[in-house]
Amino acid sequence: MTTKYIEKFWRNATAADVARVMNGETVEARFRDRETEEWTSPQRLIGTKFPHGTKLLWICGAYGWWFCQVYAPPQWFLNKPEPGEGYRLLGKEPDEPVQGGDFIRGSGGWIELANGCNPAQVEGIWYRRRIEPKPEPKHYVLQVGDTVETPSGRQAIVTELGIEVS
Numbered sequence: 001m002t003t004k005y006i007e008k009f010w011r012n013a014t015a016a017d018v019a020r021v022m023n024g025e026t027v028e029a030r031f032r033d034r035e036t037e038e039w040t041s042p043q044r045l046i047g048t049k050f051p052h053g054t055k056l057l058w059i060c061g062a063y064g065w066w067f068c069q070v071y072a073p074p075q076w077f078l079n080k081p082e083p084g085e086g087y088r089l090l091g092k093e094p095d096e097p098v099q100g101g102d103f104i105r106g107s108g109g110w111i112e113l114a115n116g117c118n119p120a121q122v123e124g125i126w127y128r129r130r131i132e133p134k135p136e137p138k139h140y141v142l143q144v145g146d147t148v149e150t151p152s153g154r155q156a157i158v159t160e161l162g163i164e165v166s
Contacts, residue, residue: 005042005071006073006077006093008093009071009072009073009074009077010030010069010070010071010072011069011070011072012068012069013029013045013058013068013069013070015048017029017045017070018045018047018048021045021046021047022047026044027044027045027070028042028043028044028045028070028071029042029043029044029045029058029060029068029069029070029071030042030043030068030069030071031043031058031060031063031065031067031068032065032066032067033065033066033067034066034067035067039069040060040065042071043060043061044060044061045058045059045060045068045070046059046060046061047059049064074124076124077092080126081105081126083128084110084128086130086131087103087128087129087130087131088128088129088131089126089127089128090102090121090126090127090128090129092121092126095120095121096121096127097120098113098119098120098121098127099113099129100113100114100115100117101113101115101129101130102127102128102129103127103128103129104125104126104127105125105126105127105128110128142158143158144158144159144160145157145158146158150165154166
């Protein structure tokens with residue numbers, strides 16, 4: 001399973017991130033040497049060093065990079081609540097539109113939003129929606145002589161040789 005990274009949750013690395021690495025924590029990071037370059041795909045930050053005077057070099061594997069950002073989603077995003085059986089969480093980043101009949105996570109549990117109430121999602125708040133059962137596909141067994149009205153308003157008549165459209 002690949003992780004979906006949300007762009008706004010990347011931030012410039014700091015000495016505190018290196019301290020987290022030294023304490024045994026895995027820190028996901030991306031790297032580049034110039035501001036005009038694309039970022040690398042996410043990798044593990046290993047540490048830093050000062051190879052050329054005072055400019056810091058961020059270490060990833062056997063390579064050193066001039067720029068580093070770490071992935072740091074906020075705690076509210078990491079602590080997704082269980083929506084409950086028959087429900088799903090609404091998408092975040094981008095926010096899925098809220099509809100009447102959806103539920104908002106309050107301090108006492110899930111609270112249903114009134115119909116006609118279509119607010120935008122609030123950052124840090126989770127919403128859920130009932131999962132609608134998928135309708136069973138319709139299957140028909142037609143006999144010779146049956147007539148079916150098509151969506152375009154025409155009629156299909158079952159004949160012994162096939163279908164005649166009128």
